[in-house]
Amino acid sequence: AQLKADDFDWKAIFAEGVRWFHSGGIFAALSDTTPEVIVAGMKAAKAAGAVVSFDLNYRAKLWNIRGGHEHGVKTLEPILQHVDVLVGNEEDLQMGLGIPGPEVEAKSALDPSAFVSMIGKVTKKQPNIKVVATTLREVHSTNRHGWSAVAWINGEVAQAPIRDLDVYDRVGGGDGFAAGLFYGLLQGASPDEAVRLGWAHGALLTTYPGDTTMASLDQVKALAKGGSARIQR
Structure with missing residues (x-):
């Protein structure tokens, strides 16, 4: 929370061949300086030709500490102007961008129609955004979930x-999805393939304790192609 933009030698960092720069709303909400760190990193990434x-x-509780919803939207605005790939569900999009909610009612938690209906509002406000993605989860019980993306x-x-x-352990499934999706996009995969890679990695991550992946690339690719989520030995 005490980090400042000039704490990093951004030019040196990106001179090492960094291809992707990622950050998030939780870090942005920690202090008055963390959004400045994010923007500085994003500008350096853009200058180096990296994806952002x-x-x-x-997280409403974090933003309430910083000054509430309006402050959150105002803080995120200059960050989102540099973003290529945005991750977030309907509520994240509505609250983070300060846009109206979905006009279409989803039939279930696994129905993407409400999310898709908001894309036009997102790109109208931030036309620089080229990708918007989220997971879809329906909780049947603590240990049984419906999963898509x-x-x-x-x-x-593209839908998985x-x-x-x-x-x-459900913690980290969304981050696992994002990591797999980013990998697919970096590798030049088709939209369907990239989403499936994210979906597969997120699914596998929920079968491990904690939020650190133990999945191999082969396991992720196998599940993405329709294989089993069972451990390959």
């Missing part, structure tokens, strides 16, 4: 399959 992503992760990528909507998961 941001996970809205809107959806992304709007350069005008194309719906699968019931035996969940060991």
